[in-house]
Amino acid sequence: MIELVSSSRCVSCDVCVAVCPTNVFDTGPGGIPVIARQGDCQTCFMCEAHCPADALFVAPVTHPVPADSPLRDEEHLAASGMLGSYRREIGWGRGRKPGARLAVGPELGPARITPSAV
Amino acid sequence: MSTLDLTADVVVVGGGPAGTWAALAAAEAGADVILLDKGYCGTSGPTASGGTGVWYVQPEPAEREKAMASREALGGFLQDRRWMGRVLDQTYENMNRLEAEARYPFPIVDGSPYKKGVQGPEYMRRMRSWIRRAGVRILDHSPVTELLVDGTGTVAGVRGHRRQHDTDYRVRAGAVVLATGGCAFLSKALGCDVATGDGALFAAEAGAEMSGMEFSNAYGIAPAFTSVTKTAYYSFATFFRGDGSPLEGAGSQGGRSVIAAELLRSGIVLCSIDQATAEQQEQMRLGQPNFFLPFNRLGIDPFTDRFPVTLLLEGTVRGTGGIRIVADDCATTVPGLYAAGDAATRELICGAFTGGGSHNSAWAMSSGTFAGRGAAAFAVGLGAGARRRKLSGVGGVGIRPDSGGTGVGRREALDVIQRQVHPYDKNYLRHGSRLRPALAHLDSVWDGLRGGVVADGGELPGLRQAAAMVAHARWMYTSAITRTESRGMAHREEFPDQDPNQYHRLAVGGLDRLWTRPESVTGRELAVA
Numbered sequence: 001m002i003e004l005v006s007s008s009r010c011v012s013c014d015v016c017v018a019v020c021p022t023n024v025f026d027t028g029p030g031g032i033p034v035i036a037r038q039g040d041c042q043t044c045f046m047c048e049a050h051c052p053a054d055a056l057f058v059a060p061v062t063h064p065v066p067a068d069s070p071l072r073d074e075e076h077l078a079a080s081g082m083l084g085s086y087r088r089e090i091g092w093g094r095g096r097k098p099g100a101r102l103a104v105g106p107e108l109g110p111a112r113i114t115p116s117a118v
Numbered sequence: 119m120s121t122l123d124l125t126a127d128v129v130v131v132g133g134g135p136a137g138t139w140a141a142l143a144a145a146e147a148g149a150d151v152i153l154l155d156k157g158y159c160g161t162s163g164p165t166a167s168g169g170t171g172v173w174y175v176q177p178e179p180a181e182r183e184k185a186m187a188s189r190e191a192l193g194g195f196l197q198d199r200r201w202m203g204r205v206l207d208q209t210y211e212n213m214n215r216l217e218a219e220a221r222y223p224f225p226i227v228d229g230s231p232y233k234k235g236v237q238g239p240e241y242m243r244r245m246r247s248w249i250r251r252a253g254v255r256i257l258d259h260s261p262v263t264e265l266l267v268d269g270t271g272t273v274a275g276v277r278g279h280r281r282q283h284d285t286d287y288r289v290r291a292g293a294v295v296l297a298t299g300g301c302a303f304l305s306k307a308l309g310c311d312v313a314t315g316d317g318a319l320f321a322a323e324a325g326a327e328m329s330g331m332e333f334s335n336a337y338g339i340a341p342a343f344t345s346v347t348k349t350a351y352y353s354f355a356t357f358f359r360g361d362g363s364p365l366e367g368a369g370s371q372g373g374r375s376v377i378a379a380e381l382l383r384s385g386i387v388l389c390s391i392d393q394a395t396a397e398q399q400e401q402m403r404l405g406q407p408n409f410f411l412p413f414n415r416l417g418i419d420p421f422t423d424r425f426p427v428t429l430l431l432e433g434t435v436r437g438t439g440g441i442r443i444v445a446d447d448c449a450t451t452v453p454g455l456y457a458a459g460d461a462a463t464r465e466l467i468c469g470a471f472t473g474g475g476s477h478n479s480a481w482a483m484s485s486g487t488f489a490g491r492g493a494a495a496f497a498v499g500l501g502a503g504a505r506r507r508k509l510s511g512v513g514g515v516g517i518r519p520d521s522g523g524t525g526v527g528r529r530e531a532l533d534v535i536q537r538q539v540h541p542y543d544k545n546y547l548r549h550g551s552r553l554r555p556a557l558a559h560l561d562s563v564w565d566g567l568r569g570g571v572v573a574d575g576g577e578l579p580g581l582r583q584a585a586a587m588v589a590h591a592r593w594m595y596t597s598a599i600t601r602t603e604s605r606g607m608a609h610r611e612e613f614p615d616q617d618p619n620q621y622h623r624l625a626v627g628g629l630d631r632l633w634t635r636p637e638s639v640t641g642r643e644l645a646v647a
């Protein structure tokens with residue numbers, strides 16, 4: 001679920017308010033959006049992909065994380081490179097090569113069926 | 119509350135791939151088009167967040183024959199060869215246009231663009247810009263809540279709510295395309311919470327029929343507690359029980375029910391994607407970066423660690439059933455009403471099997487194109503008198519309740535969905551002795567909803583979604599009970615074999631009293647025996 005709006009990074013473009021498919025954000029005081037309906041978040045990562053300032057972080061679990069979780073800690077997320085990582089991986093942002101250009105997965109054969117002993 | 123009044127030749131409901139291609143086709147046919155999305159056209163729906171492999175096949179006879187034959191047995195031979203051909207043609211054309219006209223950055227493999235897949239965010243943001251350039255008006259955060267019909271029952275517009283403006287709206291239109299996606303029952307599967315089957319409810323209220331609703335029990339594999347139901351790369355996985363022993367027979371294809379059974383038994387299944395070579399691992403990271411989001415962020419190495427997995431309901435998103443289509447232009451049985459993408463039945467190209475991995479995306483873009491053109495032609499054919507028709511809404515639950523109800527509302531509806539539709543032992547591993555009581559619960563909640571609470575403004579869309587899910591589940595289980603055999607994904611534990619006497623499609627319909635009707639399979643004359 002969405003866990004972080006970084007007020008220091010946010011450039012108040014309200015893109016997240018517009019693009020969130022389940023309308024989780026409200027415009028907020030001083031131009032910083034607020035997570036108004038976290039329970040409606042579907043953990044789709046789209047707000048993160050569209051935020052031009054790498055100011056949002058979506059924890060990959062479908063329930064809220066505890067208040068002291070590192071997945072809510074901006075410093076940790078920035079230092080570990082997680083903040084903005086999805087945009088980087090899909091190659092969005094100025095000067096980046098669109099990830100779509102490189103998106104060729106492995107050839108998929110028939111799925112492996114787990115044998116009785118491995 | 120004030121109401122915004124708009125007019126268009128064609129209204130498209132839903133802005134995923136099916137809706138955007140429909141809007142483009144209608145606009146290119148000269149229609150004035152309004153596209154309405156519950157969320158945001160460009161990010162909403164599973165394609166935008168998930169990305170899709172695409173059934174893109176070179177137009178050479180041998181390749182096409184191979185492509186058509188590949189899933190026919192899996193689909194219980196319910197597919198229509200003529201439709202498969204049309205969809206292959208249209209998909210080929212659309213993907214080429216996506217490169218030429220929307221400048222989608224396809225990867226280059228062996229010197230030519232590789233078009234067997236699209237990355238979701240990139241694809242859908244380009245579709246949004248493209249349809250805007252084509253003159254389509256887009257209203258985001260504007261869930262449609264009901265259809266409007268004229269005095270003859272012809273669909274002639276929609277009503278809805280603009281949730282970021284706190285106003286209702288009404289659009290008068292010459293024709294309506296429903297491209298609202300499938301129904302994944304708010305399971306939080308990737309990008310699917312907007313897919314609550316709304317279009318099917320609206321269509322049924324106007325008199326349309328469903329088909330293939332027994333082929334609706336798709337469940338996607340995800341790391342436990344996450345949303346990421348990207349299943350392709352689990353074909354390199356080994357599955358284990360909680361005690362570390364291998365879960366024999368488990369697999370992402372042809373062994374998923376073993377995972378469901380173990381989750382029911384013990385509540386835990388572990389997985390390791392341990393069969394991929396270093397090179398394949400690297401290709402996976404480039405191929406689907408979103409597959410790795412949960413792993414990277416939870417500190418899991420999916421190639422060496424064993425991590426817990428779950429199965430999330432994807433219903434008719436990756437299942438096959440939907441609104442019944444009766445003509446090449448994706449017309450429904452109701453004049454003025456067209457259906458496309460997951461909202462429409464995909465049996466014509468998938469038969470009884472999921473279209474996951476390629477067919478779904480091809481169906482969305484092709485049926486969208488057919489429906490958009492069909493709707494535009496219908497609207498033009500109405501002439502100038504169309505704008506003077508007297509319109510009325512056909513929405514039932516939450517808008518026009520029967521008298522004498524029990525006051526059942528959204529909460530009870532969501533609860534019955536959780537208890538009677540999500541569980542693997544009811545919807546996935548199906549048996550009549552479990553389906554029948556589940557259906558009885560759903561029926562009784564439906565009766566309560568029919569007489570139940572009325573909502574308006576911002577409250578109405580949520581209530582209508584809940585009603586749509588209950589209606590969807592009832593069509594699913596009614597069809598599943600009627601089909602006393604196993605065909606494609608519609609497995610019945612007590613009828614494990616395919617029954618030649620049930621070689622037909624099943625139409626299903628009704629809202630208060632449901633019915634089913636066998637329909638003979640079309641389009642087999644082209645099949646190579």
Ligand SMILES: Cc1cc2nc3c(=O)[nH]c(=O)nc-3n(C[C@H](O)[C@H](O)[C@H](O)COP(=O)(O)OP(=O)(O)OC[C@H]3O[C@@H](n4cnc5c(N)ncnc54)[C@H](O)[C@@H]3O)c2cc1C
Binds near residue numbers: 021476478
């Ligand atoms: C994780 C995942 C991976 C997938 N991978 C593949 C793949 O590799 N290959 C493949 O072929 N298929 C794949 N699929 C299936 C594919 O994503 C769908 O078939 C496809 O998105 C269907 O497109 P659509 O336009 O019909 O519906 P959607 O993409 O669901 O779009 C529906 C739109 O309608 C809007 N809407 C809904 N209700 C209303 C309303 N009441 N009013 C207004 N708007 C409304 C929604 O907001 C949404 O924007 C995958 C699905 C999932 C979940």
Ligand code: SF4
Binds near residue numbers: 011056
């Ligand atoms: S998209 Fe990012 S920068 Fe823009 S308002 Fe939202 S958080 Fe701030």
Ligand code: SF4
Binds near residue numbers: 045048
């Ligand atoms: S992850 Fe998706 S649903 Fe959640 S806030 Fe971001 S855009 Fe909205």
